[in-house]
Amino acid sequence: xxxxxxxxxxxxxxxxxLREGFxxxxxxxxxxxxxxxxxxxxxxxxxxxxxxAQGDKDDSDNLITGxxxxxxxxxxxxxxxxxxxxxxGGPSYDxxxxxxxxxxx
Amino acid sequence: xxxxxxxxxxxxxxxxxQFRDQVQRRLEGAITEDQFKPLRLQNGLYLxxxxxxxxxxxPYGTLNSKQIRQLAMIADKYDxxxxxxxxxxxxxxxxxxxxxxxxxxxxLADVEMHAFQTSGNCIRNVTSDPYAGATSxxxxxxxxxxxxxxxxxxxxxxxxxxxxxxxxxxxASKSDRAVIRAHDIGIEIVRNDAGEVGYHVLVGGGLGxxxxxxxxxxxxxxxxxxxxxxxxxxxxxNRYGRRDNKYxxxxxxxxxxxxxxxxxxxVDAEYETLDPAEIAVSDSEVARIAAYxxxxxxxxxxxxxxxxxxxxxxxxxxxxxxxxxxxxxKAPGYAIVNISLKPLDRAPGDITSDQMRAAGDLADxxxxxxxxxxxxQNIVLPHVKKSDLPALFKALAAHKMADANIGLIGDIxxxxxxxxxxxxxxxxxxxxxxxxxxxxxxARQRAIGEMQIKISGCINACGHHxxxxxxxxxxxxAGVEFYQVKLGGDASETAAVGDVTGPGFSHDxxxxxxxRLVDFYMSTREEGERFIDSxxxxxxxPFKEVxxxx
Ligand code: HEM
Ligand code: SF4
Numbered sequence: 001x002x003x004x005x006x007x008x009x010x011x012x013x014x015x016x017x018l019r020e021g022f023x024x025x026x027x028x029x030x031x032x033x034x035x036x037x038x039x040x041x042x043x044x045x046x047x048x049x050x051x052x053a054q055g056d057k058d059d060s061d062n063l064i065t066g067x068x069x070x071x072x073x074x075x076x077x078x079x080x081x082x083x084x085x086x087x088x089g090g091p092s093y094d095x096x097x098x099x100x101x102x103x104x105x
Numbered sequence: 106x107x108x109x110x111x112x113x114x115x116x117x118x119x120x121x122x123q124f125r126d127q128v129q130r131r132l133e134g135a136i137t138e139d140q141f142k143p144l145r146l147q148n149g150l151y152l153x154x155x156x157x158x159x160x161x162x163x164p165y166g167t168l169n170s171k172q173i174r175q176l177a178m179i180a181d182k183y184d185x186x187x188x189x190x191x192x193x194x195x196x197x198x199x200x201x202x203x204x205x206x207x208x209x210x211x212x213l214a215d216v217e218m219h220a221f222q223t224s225g226n227c228i229r230n231v232t233s234d235p236y237a238g239a240t241s242x243x244x245x246x247x248x249x250x251x252x253x254x255x256x257x258x259x260x261x262x263x264x265x266x267x268x269x270x271x272x273x274x275x276x277a278s279k280s281d282r283a284v285i286r287a288h289d290i291g292i293e294i295v296r297n298d299a300g301e302v303g304y305h306v307l308v309g310g311g312l313g314x315x316x317x318x319x320x321x322x323x324x325x326x327x328x329x330x331x332x333x334x335x336x337x338x339x340x341x342x343n344r345y346g347r348r349d350n351k352y353x354x355x356x357x358x359x360x361x362x363x364x365x366x367x368x369x370x371x372v373d374a375e376y377e378t379l380d381p382a383e384i385a386v387s388d389s390e391v392a393r394i395a396a397y398x399x400x401x402x403x404x405x406x407x408x409x410x411x412x413x414x415x416x417x418x419x420x421x422x423x424x425x426x427x428x429x430x431x432x433x434x435k436a437p438g439y440a441i442v443n444i445s446l447k448p449l450d451r452a453p454g455d456i457t458s459d460q461m462r463a464a465g466d467l468a469d470x471x472x473x474x475x476x477x478x479x480x481x482q483n484i485v486l487p488h489v490k491k492s493d494l495p496a497l498f499k500a501l502a503a504h505k506m507a508d509a510n511i512g513l514i515g516d517i518x519x520x521x522x523x524x525x526x527x528x529x530x531x532x533x534x535x536x537x538x539x540x541x542x543x544x545x546x547x548a549r550q551r552a553i554g555e556m557q558i559k560i561s562g563c564i565n566a567c568g569h570h571x572x573x574x575x576x577x578x579x580x581x582x583a584g585v586e587f588y589q590v591k592l593g594g595d596a597s598e599t600a601a602v603g604d605v606t607g608p609g610f611s612h613d614x615x616x617x618x619x620x621r622l623v624d625f626y627m628s629t630r631e632e633g634e635r636f637i638d639s640x641x642x643x644x645x646x647p648f649k650e651v652x653x654x655x
Contacts, residue, residue, distance in 0.1 A: 019132065020202045021157035029116045061136045068153065082584045083154075083523065090155060091524035095455040096185035096200070 007071040010016050010041040013051045015064035023087045030054045036088040117214045124148050125207035149220025154527045157387035161200045162222040165233035165251040166194035166478040175216040177461035190454040192230050194478040217368040226267045228258035230272045234282045235477040239487040242278035244294050249395040251275045269354035270348030286310045286319045286600035289356045303327050309360030312566035316602045317357045333381035341371045401473040406438025416495040421638050426509040444484040445508040452534045453519040454482030463504040471497050512558040514544045518569050522562025529562035531579025531586040555635045572596040574637045576603045588615045593640045606649050618652045625651040
């Protein structure tokens with residue numbers, strides 16, 4: 001799957017890691033990070049083309065899956081869409097965190 | 106109970122091997138994601154908002170202690186120490202890694218479990234009454250019928266590519282604890298005037314974006330005709346169901362567009378072309394399946410138990426728990442125990458691995474090793490001696506599983522919403538937690554009485570909001586969550602779809618609005634009325650007024 005960007009403003013490229021399934025973002029050195037703060041953000045069409053080429057390559061190399069561009073708010077530097085902000089922050093409630101905090105399963 | 110034959114054993118084992126190979130080929134790049142996706146979905150594996158999600162089938166919600174301990178082991182070894190009980194009685198894991206899934210499926214297969222029919226456009230895992238085999242209300246145990254349907258539909262080549270998913274639920278009691286009227290096909294086992302046992306067949310119910318209450322297709326279908334008749338229904342659906350539009354593909358739309366009388370005629374015409382004898386199963390086969398569900402050997406007990414009575418009088422918290430969480434058993438001296446998975450600070454339906462193990466151990470000690478999952482996202486121990494209830498209550502309390510809120514305002518149905526689900530428009534878990542917190546006083550909960558709040562994080566309605574006494578749908582606009590409210594829905598044998606009240610609310614407005622709704626109901630209810638009864642008597646207008654605080 002290849003995702004041509006149609007968005008506005010700065011773009012980031014996101015996907016899920018194929019093996020683990022966890023959310024990742026493309027970084028400036030064309031690697032993938034599970035942390036959005038490491039993400040490459042760009043409005044430059046040349047860079048965006050490079051990002052897309054990298055996404056397509058890593059998709060066909062079976063490193064990631066479901067790759068697509070997201071809009072990023074130029075001021076807050078956070079994803080523009082509500083849903084994408086959840087992919088950055090993780091669940092606001094998770095029983096896993098509850099278990100960790102209280103040390104009981 | 107469900108005892109998975111040789112037939113199942115071979116299919117499940119070969120499926121595990123097959124999927125291991127498919128995952129390997131996916132990782133090596135021999136197959137693409139587009140080719141792999143339908144294969145993983147056939148094994149219950151979704152890709153969600155943050156990670157993969159595995160949905161494990163629990164046929165008609167029946168589990169034994171060994172199985173729930175294995176589910177706990179899987180939660181610890183491959184996931185994050187918990188699982189989530191769904192409204193279709195299955196169990197979901199939120200964090201499995203793709204490379205572990207073949208091993209998980211093998212571990213499931215070791216205890217005769219799998220993830221078939223939990224996804225895709227097939228006949229999904231058949232659900233049933235969690236009180237099956239235990240309630241005094243039932244005509245007979247509905248699980249042999251559910252099991253017959255499971256065997257008939259499992260990997261049936263004709264039903265593998267239906268226009269859309271297909272959900273069947275079976276009950277055998279007047280009280281509907283399986284929401285059969287919100288299923289593609291709902292089956293109620295009934296007795297006719299002649300004393301014969303047969304099936305009341307309903308069709309075309311469903312939730313999602315177009316909620317519809319199922320209607321009667323056959324008021325009394327003789328027992329031997331069940332499979333051939335359903336086969337005719339499936340063929341009509343397969344032929345005429347709308348494949349052009351995913352949102353109109355469920356059988357409920359076909360039934361609406363065709364009209365129930367014409368639909369019935371089409372099914373009858375199709376039935377005429379079938380050779381029922383070829384499809385129907387023999388009496389001996391039915392008897393063989395029924396034998397799997399033979400009741401355990403109940404002791405001959407009196408329904409009066411001095412030990413129980415003394416504890417009930419002495420301990421108010423025990424008495425409250427008995428009043429809300431215990432249902433009448435068919436055998437004297439026994440009780441059906443509901444274990445609430447709705448503690449204040451958790452997501453409805455979540456159960457930790459330690460709790461799963463505790464539930465398994467308590468089932469061994471007190472309930473013939475049997476457990477059930479419920480569509481209310483709770484757990485049931487079906488056969489507990491009344492004299493054991495005080496000890497069981499103590500043990501449950503030690504594992505934070507003794508909340509006395511079954512059927513009350515704290516017993517909320519809630520889907521994962523935006524915290525986990527890729528399709529969500531808003532969060533649902535924090536809303537359920539905030540409502541539980543707001544109404545955390547147990548005495549107030551009991552005073553309010555039966556109340557069903559159901560919350561979905563999008564229009565797909567996995568949290569059943571259409572049939573909640575108060576239904577809540579999470580939506581989002583310009584990055585802000587808001588919540589639409591429905592009133593007057595009902596998931597029971599008097600099923601109804603709720604009415605939308607009007608514009609949505611912010612999180613805080615919603616909580617205050619529900620508070621006012623409840624206060625209003627408490628102040629105007631007549632003797633013995635539940636919230637839903639007052640709503641039916643008074644209609645939407647006064648409730649809407651207090652909800653919007655106008
Ligand atoms: C992977 C996460 C999930 C996805 C992708 C998903 C997807 C959907 C979709 C698309 C529908 C609408 C179907 C239609 O109208 O044709 C639906 C309905 C439904 N889902 Fe889910 N769902 C998910 C999780 C859940 C969970 C966690 C539960 C239980 C808590 C659940 C239970 C149901 C039920 C009961 C319905 C409505 C019944 C009906 O089919 O009419 N689902 N789901
Ligand atoms: S109702 Fe929507 S948000 Fe909730 S589980 Fe279903 S698809 Fe996801």
